[in-house]
Amino acid sequence: MSAELKNISEIRRHFHRNEDPIYFISATNFNLLGLDEWCKNFKYICYIDCYGGKHPNTFVPSEQPHAEFQSIEDINNYLLQHKEVIDLIKRRGGKPKFVFLMFDEETERLSKELGADVWFPKAKLRQKMDNKIETVRIGNKAGVPSVPNTLSVVESYDNLKEICDKAGLGHDLVLQSAFGDSGHTTFFIKSEADFRRHEHDIVGEGEIKIMKRIDCRGSAIEGCATKEGTIVGPLMTELVGFKELTPYRGGWCGNEILSTAFPPKVRQKARELTFKFGEQLRKEGYRGYFELDFLIDKKTGDIWLGELNPRITGCSSMTNHAAFAHADAPLFLFHLLEFSKKKFSLDVDELNSRWADPKMIDSWSQMVIKHTDDTVDIATEVPETGIYRMKEDGSIDFNRFDYHRRAVESENEAFFLRILQPGDYRYEGADIGILVTRGRSMTNGFKLNERGKRWIHGIKNGVHGRPLPTAEAGPALADPAFKIM
Amino acid sequence: MQLNWRAISEDDPGPKWAGLFREYWPDYHRWWAREGAEARPGFLDSHKALRAHMPEMLPLYDQLVELAGGSDQAARFLSFYCPPPYLSSCSQAIWPGAEPVLVRNYDYSPKAFDSLTLRTKWQGRAVMGTSDGLWGLVDGINDAGLAVSLTFGGRRVVGDGFGVPLILRYVLQTCETAAEAGRALARIPTHMSYNVTVVDAKRQFLTALMAPDRKAVITHQAVATNHQERVEWASHARFTATVERERYLLQRMTLHVEPEEKFINAFLRPPLYSSRFDQGFGTLYTAVYRPQRLQMEMRWPRARWPLDLHDFREDTRVIYTPEGVSSAAE
Numbered sequence: 001m002s003a004e005l006k007n008i009s010e011i012r013r014h015f016h017r018n019e020d021p022i023y024f025i026s027a028t029n030f031n032l033l034g035l036d037e038w039c040k041n042f043k044y045i046c047y048i049d050c051y052g053g054k055h056p057n058t059f060v061p062s063e064q065p066h067a068e069f070q071s072i073e074d075i076n077n078y079l080l081q082h083k084e085v086i087d088l089i090k091r092r093g094g095k096p097k098f099v100f101l102m103f104d105e106e107t108e109r110l111s112k113e114l115g116a117d118v119w120f121p122k123a124k125l126r127q128k129m130d131n132k133i134e135t136v137r138i139g140n141k142a143g144v145p146s147v148p149n150t151l152s153v154v155e156s157y158d159n160l161k162e163i164c165d166k167a168g169l170g171h172d173l174v175l176q177s178a179f180g181d182s183g184h185t186t187f188f189i190k191s192e193a194d195f196r197r198h199e200h201d202i203v204g205e206g207e208i209k210i211m212k213r214i215d216c217r218g219s220a221i222e223g224c225a226t227k228e229g230t231i232v233g234p235l236m237t238e239l240v241g242f243k244e245l246t247p248y249r250g251g252w253c254g255n256e257i258l259s260t261a262f263p264p265k266v267r268q269k270a271r272e273l274t275f276k277f278g279e280q281l282r283k284e285g286y287r288g289y290f291e292l293d294f295l296i297d298k299k300t301g302d303i304w305l306g307e308l309n310p311r312i313t314g315c316s317s318m319t320n321h322a323a324f325a326h327a328d329a330p331l332f333l334f335h336l337l338e339f340s341k342k343k344f345s346l347d348v349d350e351l352n353s354r355w356a357d358p359k360m361i362d363s364w365s366q367m368v369i370k371h372t373d374d375t376v377d378i379a380t381e382v383p384e385t386g387i388y389r390m391k392e393d394g395s396i397d398f399n400r401f402d403y404h405r406r407a408v409e410s411e412n413e414a415f416f417l418r419i420l421q422p423g424d425y426r427y428e429g430a431d432i433g434i435l436v437t438r439g440r441s442m443t444n445g446f447k448l449n450e451r452g453k454r455w456i457h458g459i460k461n462g463v464h465g466r467p468l469p470t471a472e473a474g475p476a477l478a479d480p481a482f483k484i485m
Numbered sequence: 486m487q488l489n490w491r492a493i494s495e496d497d498p499g500p501k502w503a504g505l506f507r508e509y510w511p512d513y514h515r516w517w518a519r520e521g522a523e524a525r526p527g528f529l530d531s532h533k534a535l536r537a538h539m540p541e542m543l544p545l546y547d548q549l550v551e552l553a554g555g556s557d558q559a560a561r562f563l564s565f566y567c568p569p570p571y572l573s574s575c576s577q578a579i580w581p582g583a584e585p586v587l588v589r590n591y592d593y594s595p596k597a598f599d600s601l602t603l604r605t606k607w608q609g610r611a612v613m614g615t616s617d618g619l620w621g622l623v624d625g626i627n628d629a630g631l632a633v634s635l636t637f638g639g640r641r642v643v644g645d646g647f648g649v650p651l652i653l654r655y656v657l658q659t660c661e662t663a664a665e666a667g668r669a670l671a672r673i674p675t676h677m678s679y680n681v682t683v684v685d686a687k688r689q690f691l692t693a694l695m696a697p698d699r700k701a702v703i704t705h706q707a708v709a710t711n712h713q714e715r716v717e718w719a720s721h722a723r724f725t726a727t728v729e730r731e732r733y734l735l736q737r738m739t740l741h742v743e744p745e746e747k748f749i750n751a752f753l754r755p756p757l758y759s760s761r762f763d764q765g766f767g768t769l770y771t772a773v774y775r776p777q778r779l780q781m782e783m784r785w786p787r788a789r790w791p792l793d794l795h796d797f798r799e800d801t802r803v804i805y806t807p808e809g810v811s812s813a814a815e
Contacts, residue, residue, distance in 0.1 A: 065719075065720075066719070067716055067719040067722070068712075068716045068719065068722045068723060068727070068728040069728075070715070070716065070728060187739075193581075193582075193583070193742065196581040196582070196583075197581045197738060197739050197742065198739055199581070199705070199707065200705050200706055200707035200708070200738075201739070203705045204704065204705035205705075247736075247740050248740065249740070374741070376733075376754075376755055376756055425729070425756075427729075427733065427756070428736060428740070429736055429740075468754075468755040468756075
């Protein structure tokens with residue numbers, strides 16, 4: 001049992017024969033899609049059933065009255081207190097292991113109540129690392145430079161300009177509050193009007209990271225800090241702020257993975273920096289899965305650290321489905337390995353250099369489709385999860401149900417994961433679903449390509465809603481003769 | 486249901502106010518004494534509380550009690566000290582455009598509402614706003630350009646303190662800037678939890694999260710619905726969709742550079758506009774305050790009514806709220 005795992009083959013075998021019940025608990029299972037096929041006894045416990053009950057390893061308890069969810073942590077804490085979830089975990093027995101996208105100290109407490117181990121560093125440590133200001137500090141220590149920035153409390157727009165003048169950042173700025181993701185707490189500020197829109201998120205919010213705005217491409221890369229060293233995944237492009245996909249300016253809306261997304265030099269540099277960052281994370285006491293955003297200057301190719309997510313993320317599914325992941329093992333499997341306390345030895349350098357080989361990367365893209373119109377209604381029809389096919393004329397058809405994204409055969413097919421359920425509110429910013437295609441969805445100039453646009457249009461065309469009833473108050477009649485109450 | 490709205494102006498407490506008191510008192514009295522008059526603090530404690538926390542208001546209070554006929558129960562009611570608990574809903578936000586504009590929806594039962602816009606110049610300070618409890622306000626503006634509005638804070642705790650409409654009146658009678666208002670709101674005890682948003686003519690703003698059982702939190706929030714930092718009363722939160730409304734408003738503010746008119750109109754449709762009139766949480770009106778112009782405007786889906794602090798015209802409107810319109814959530 002305690003025999004050391006000496007190579008990838010033994011590691012894979014170990015997980016194929018795994019007896020520990022491992023659960024990914026989250027709103028949907030999207031982030032760790034397919035992991036259940038690498039690891040025996042791996043189950044998903046979700047709030048939203050994207051598969052209409054047809055996914056064999058996904059358990060969705062019946063909806064119970066619950067407090068309003070204000071975060072993914074709230075959803076997880078609701079799930080962990082749900083009787084059907086507790087029954088499932090107890091019934092399956094063993095010492096349960098939990099992994100999450102997001103969790104807090106309450107999640108840790110509930111996990112302990114259930115006798116489960118959380119296979120992630122402590123929430124407190126993650127919280128600390130997730131702070132943008134802390135990220136800069138760790139990066140500096142690791143020799144991973146951040147975009148020219150300064151950290152300061154901001155009181156007003158005039159005050160912000162003074163701070164920037166002193167720091168030599170100019171007045172075309174990107175501000176980030178300490179926490180946040182997907183563009184919700186990233187503010188592009190060039191004028192007083194821009195400032196006013198975000199004032200409530202800036203003033204009184206403590207230290208803010210103030211960056212010079214650079215002309216750059218967003219990229220994402222994932223790594224896993226293990227005792228044998230940091231394993232580094234491929235560098236992915238980011239789809240950012242496309243108005244067809246997201247109403248959030250600068251908001252993340254997908255990724256592409258392809259071997260030539262960036263020049264070889266940039267790719268190599270990003271891998272090195274990620275390795276260095278991972279090694280620094282280990283020194284700080286963090287281990288396991290993490291993601292870095294790098295900003296790559298369009299002109300100079302300079303590479304800057306944007307953000308650290310000490311967790312799995314929205315692009316984890318890309319990393320864990322790339323060709324190299326099928327050839328060796330998905331990156332997340334090494335996270336499980338690290339936390340399993342199983343002895344292993346691994347030549348991380350050898351693995352990293354293999355994963356750096358362009359041959360190890362096939363081309364995929366994922367688009368997170370949100371409702372982008374400024375309207376509110378109730379969804380009545382939403383395309384269901386499965387494989388869709390694009391016809392000659394650009395229209396799309398549901399072809400078959402499937403929950404494997406690799407079942408997508410060609411560039412004329414796509415896997416759609418439905419998130420918006422019939423009966424849900426459809427409002428600006430609501431997630432409709434995630435579309436995964438083979439090949440690219442952007443042009444070389446990082447614009448949405450025609451095919452990408454057609455797919456989005458096709459899916460959105462399949463979403464229908466009924467309007468909310470509106471009340472009529474009025475009319476305005478002057479009528480002096482009345483008696484009150 | 487038919488609501489007969491009135492806009493009434495009277496510089497100093499006088500016959501108009503006394504007439505309003507006589508008209509509303511029987512209903513307010515019933516409400517105030519519904520748990521028995523002995524459940525409410527006595528006159529001495531009520532007067533003492535006012536003297537301790539709002540001494541500037543005492544001469545005005547004495548005058549109004551006199552006009553109200555001077556009875557013990559009327560005086561205790563008018564002190565707003567520890568009134569019976571009441572719930573409302575509401576949404577409010579400050580438009581992020583060039584000029585300060587405060588927009589708010591008042592969501593409450595049409596059966597328990599005064600339908601009265603009052604303009605006064607008590608103690609030399611011109612104030613207009615939506616009246617509640619005869620001298621309290623649920624939103625309003627004064628001649629310094631300070632505008633203020635309340636939403637229910639979504640917590641069930643009831644404690645020793647004042648009914649929030651009087652706290653708003655106090656702020657408008659005694660403060661000129663958001664900073665001054667913030668200090669007053671942090672200091673005065675409230676008997677239930679409320680979120681009070683203030684904005685001044687220089688566009689300084691804040692939202693005070695007030696509660697009877699903990700220190701007020703002064704935030705830089707530009708949006709308030711019916712919860713404070715966390716949702717604490719889940720069923721009320723769900724029923725009033727407070728989280729969704731807050732998210733919706735924050736989204737509007739940060740996603741769009743939105744013209745004023747479009748921003749205001751968002752309050753007149755779902756999810757901000759509530760049609761749960763029969764359940765006590767219908768949107769009775771949308772109020773728009775423009776601190777630099779000293780103007781307010783009342784709006785309904787099919788009507789609008791502009792009012793000017795320095796050119797205030799007494800007038801009436803008949804507004805029909807829809808009845809039995811079920812909510813979209815059902």
